[in-house]
Amino acid sequence: xxxxxxxxxxxxxFLGAVAYPALAQDAADTIKIGVVAAESGAFVSAGHTLPxxxxxxVKEINDEGGIKVGDKxxxxxxxKRDDRTDISTAIAATQELVRxxxxxAIFGSETHDFxxxxxxxxxxxxxxxxxxxSTLAKVLTDSSVASGGEDHYLFQTEPQEFQRSGSTARGVxxxxxxxxxxxxxxxxxxxxxxxxxxFLSSYYLAALKSEGQEVPDIIFYPPDTTDFSxxxxxxxxxxxxxxxxxxxxxxxLTALPQALELGVAPSYFLFGVDPGIWKEQGLSADVPVAMxxxxxxxxxxxxxxxxxxxxxxxxAGAPKGVTSSVSLLYYDYVHFLAEAWEKAGSLDPDKTxxxxxxLHHKGVVSDDLAFNATHQVTHATEVCxxxxxxxxxxxxxxxxxxxxxx
Amino acid sequence: xxxxxxxxxxxPVLILLVLLALVPLLSPSNRFVSLAISxxxxxxxxxxxxxxxxxxxxxxxxxxxxxxxxxxxxAILARDFNIGFWLxxxxxxxxxxxxxxxxxxPSLRVSGHHFVIMTFAFGQLLAxxxxxxxxxxxxxxxxxxxxxxxxxxxxxxxxxxxxxxVVFFVALSAIASWAIINSRYGRTLRAIRENEKLAASxxxxxxxxxxxxxxxxxxxxxxxxxxLAYFLRHISPSQFSSFPSIYLALMVMIGGARLLLGPLAGGxxxxxxxxxxxxxxxxxxxxxxxxxxxxxxxLPNGLIAGIIAGWHKMFDRRAAQPSEPAVEREGK
Numbered sequence: 001x002x003x004x005x006x007x008x009x010x011x012x013x014f015l016g017a018v019a020y021p022a023l024a025q026d027a028a029d030t031i032k033i034g035v036v037a038a039e040s041g042a043f044v045s046a047g048h049t050l051p052x053x054x055x056x057x058v059k060e061i062n063d064e065g066g067i068k069v070g071d072k073x074x075x076x077x078x079x080k081r082d083d084r085t086d087i088s089t090a091i092a093a094t095q096e097l098v099r100x101x102x103x104x105a106i107f108g109s110e111t112h113d114f115x116x117x118x119x120x121x122x123x124x125x126x127x128x129x130x131x132x133x134s135t136l137a138k139v140l141t142d143s144s145v146a147s148g149g150e151d152h153y154l155f156q157t158e159p160q161e162f163q164r165s166g167s168t169a170r171g172v173x174x175x176x177x178x179x180x181x182x183x184x185x186x187x188x189x190x191x192x193x194x195x196x197x198x199f200l201s202s203y204y205l206a207a208l209k210s211e212g213q214e215v216p217d218i219i220f221y222p223p224d225t226t227d228f229s230x231x232x233x234x235x236x237x238x239x240x241x242x243x244x245x246x247x248x249x250x251x252x253l254t255a256l257p258q259a260l261e262l263g264v265a266p267s268y269f270l271f272g273v274d275p276g277i278w279k280e281q282g283l284s285a286d287v288p289v290a291m292x293x294x295x296x297x298x299x300x301x302x303x304x305x306x307x308x309x310x311x312x313x314x315x316a317g318a319p320k321g322v323t324s325s326v327s328l329l330y331y332d333y334v335h336f337l338a339e340a341w342e343k344a345g346s347l348d349p350d351k352t353x354x355x356x357x358x359l360h361h362k363g364v365v366s367d368d369l370a371f372n373a374t375h376q377v378t379h380a381t382e383v384c385x386x387x388x389x390x391x392x393x394x395x396x397x398x399x400x401x402x403x404x405x406x
Numbered sequence: 407x408x409x410x411x412x413x414x415x416x417x418p419v420l421i422l423l424v425l426l427a428l429v430p431l432l433s434p435s436n437r438f439v440s441l442a443i444s445x446x447x448x449x450x451x452x453x454x455x456x457x458x459x460x461x462x463x464x465x466x467x468x469x470x471x472x473x474x475x476x477x478x479x480x481a482i483l484a485r486d487f488n489i490g491f492w493l494x495x496x497x498x499x500x501x502x503x504x505x506x507x508x509x510x511x512p513s514l515r516v517s518g519h520h521f522v523i524m525t526f527a528f529g530q531l532l533a534x535x536x537x538x539x540x541x542x543x544x545x546x547x548x549x550x551x552x553x554x555x556x557x558x559x560x561x562x563x564x565x566x567x568x569x570x571x572v573v574f575f576v577a578l579s580a581i582a583s584w585a586i587i588n589s590r591y592g593r594t595l596r597a598i599r600e601n602e603k604l605a606a607s608x609x610x611x612x613x614x615x616x617x618x619x620x621x622x623x624x625x626x627x628x629x630x631x632x633x634l635a636y637f638l639r640h641i642s643p644s645q646f647s648s649f650p651s652i653y654l655a656l657m658v659m660i661g662g663a664r665l666l667l668g669p670l671a672g673g674x675x676x677x678x679x680x681x682x683x684x685x686x687x688x689x690x691x692x693x694x695x696x697x698x699x700x701x702x703x704x705l706p707n708g709l710i711a712g713i714i715a716g717w718h719k720m721f722d723r724r725a726a727q728p729s730e731p732a733v734e735r736e737g738k
Contacts, residue, residue, distance in 0.1 A: 041688075052694060084686060088441065088444035089680075091440055096435060096437035100437065113645070116547075116548075192548055199545075
């Protein structure tokens with residue numbers, strides 16, 4: 001019995017000795033990347049798209065053999081953390097990913113406030129941080145992204161707001177006008193009164209005005225509003241040609257039927273509602289309704305790569321949602337980052353930042369994704385319009401070159 | 407009541423806090439430390455709320471707004487006057503106390519449910535003011551806090567150092583709360599809680615003392631706000647709206663507002679239960695709701711008081727008599 005135990009111990013030690021370098025090798029040849037997003041709680045609708053999009057990109061990269069950085073080939077390991085739409089949890093998750101897990105990059109969150117607080121952890125630790133919050137423009141400046149600046153490793157994966165608002169306003173008016181049958185002159189905005197709503201609406205207002213629209217009022221509604229009639233009645237009294245619902249897709253879908261019943265306007269625009277949801281929910285309207293996607297639609301698209309991407313995205317188990325397209329604000333940038341590591345020939349964060357700033361990446365959203373000097377991307381936004389008969393037309397709308405003069 | 411007797415109610419809290427201060431020696435994960443810091447910051451506000459609710463019998467549903475006053479005071483002082491962490495602590499405490507007084511004077515003319523509604527409205531109002539405050543409050547996007555935190559030249563921005571700082575302030579809050587409970591002022595507050603009319607008939611100025619309790623709770627909230635602002639380094643109005651206030655009230659009710667261990671237990675439980683049981687926010691809220699109903703029905707003085715009573719029933723000869731903690735006996 002004793003000899004059996006002894007032999008067993010020797011074999012175990014031998015196997016351990018053989019296996020340890022292999023395991024150590026595996027760990028050394030893996031790059032950890034993290035996602036912090038609301039997979040539960042109030043922001044789950046947009047939040048679950050982040051791990052789904054990043055996860056799909058990681059799988060594709062690993063299935064293709066990994067990333068060749070210098071002489072070594074690395075596989076990616078994705079660490080997903082649910083922030084439960086709670087800032088304390090988001091911070092705890094970021095601390096864990098940065099300090100305990102030593103991730104090389106973090107994607108998220110979808111919430112502006114959380115991202116800014118997370119960046120206070122990722123940036124001093126030199127962790128590359130990608131977030132699809134156009135509101136990051138407030139902190140991404142020439143000095144903050146410079147080498148040694150406080151946001152040197154932070155990247156905004158959504159176009160600057162004047163660009164997205166400009167693309168959207170132009171696309172909405174262009175698609176709606178022929179369907180309405182007369183020139184559209186007056187617009188009213190109905191906006192969720194929170195951080196994102198306030199920030200976004202100021203740009204969209206400027207964009208509409210630069211398109212020649214008269215905008216007599218922006219009507220703010222409290223988040224979580226379900227009865228929109230007071231706001232819609234106010235909007236109707238202004239006799240608009242278009243009512244623009246901005247920006248929460250879920251709230252917009254609650255407001256639209258009420259607006260149609262009240263006959264508020266001859267046309268509507270729903271920001272962030274995908275034509276796929278329009279079709280899946282069997283929605284209809286007796287007036288034209290424009291929709292926009294952030295950045296490319298899944299239900300109907302003029303983008304040639306969108307179908308293949310969304311087929312793979314949904315096949316991987318992601319649910320079809322109002323904001324499924326938000327996943328593209330992250331998916332492309334995992335591939336982009338992988339390309340940057342390969343180009344830099346190093347995982348060094350400073351060299352990777354330099355590579356990210358000089359690369360032009362072919363992604364789903366655009367064949368020419370690139371970061372500008374303040375770490376922000378530029379690309380087109382897709383706008384669609386449903387005619388009263390149900391036909392949906394989509395078009396990618398390029399952004400304006402410059403911000404409209406206030 | 408001898409001082410040694412009343413000190414017994416503080417001793418378990420201090421022992422527990424010493425043990426919590428030793429936690430970093432066990433090399434916990436940074437996630438754990440981060441959540442513990444958040445819980446500790448809440449506990450400081452809860453000690454203020456326990457003075458208000460536990461001793462005076464007034465429930466505030468806008469307490470997170472006072473935490474917000476402290477946080478925004480710290481952020482604005484740092485930005486506009488280059489005033490750092492340590493000086494912000496008393497200044498934000500004073501500012502939150504002033505705001506509490508301004509709210510307390512009209513609000514405490516009403517009582518019971520009406521006061522709860524008014525404090526809730528204050529929380530909502532503050533969020534609106536901060537959201538529409540333009541560049542001064544950072545509007546809906548909020549403010550960054552850039553100042554480093556140092557003590558005698560040593561940076562305490564490191565997570566474990568900040569954790570120890572928070573534990574220190576929790577200890578200070580517990581001691582302050584204990585001192586209030588065991589003072590003449592605390593006894594006056596309890597007299598008001600038990601029977602307002604009787605207290606008034608004894609010559610106690612009920613209104614003034616109630617406002618005073620609200621102001622005192624504001625100081626705790628203000629200090630908690632500074633610690634939060636310097637921990638997150640970015641604050642925004644949504645962090646101080648109605649939901650966080652409801653959570654604070656929930657924590658103090660579950661843990662128990664009348665015992666010194668109550669706020670500590672409530673803060674830790676609500677912070678760590680979702681983590682330990684891997685609950686999503688919906689499941690957490692269901693659990694908190696069930697806990698709250700159970701506490702109200704079965705343990706009206708909170709979890710800790712219930713555990714102590716259960717302990718006495720099982721192991722103590724005094725089980726035959728209804729047992730009350732020192733501070734409660736003293737208060738009646």
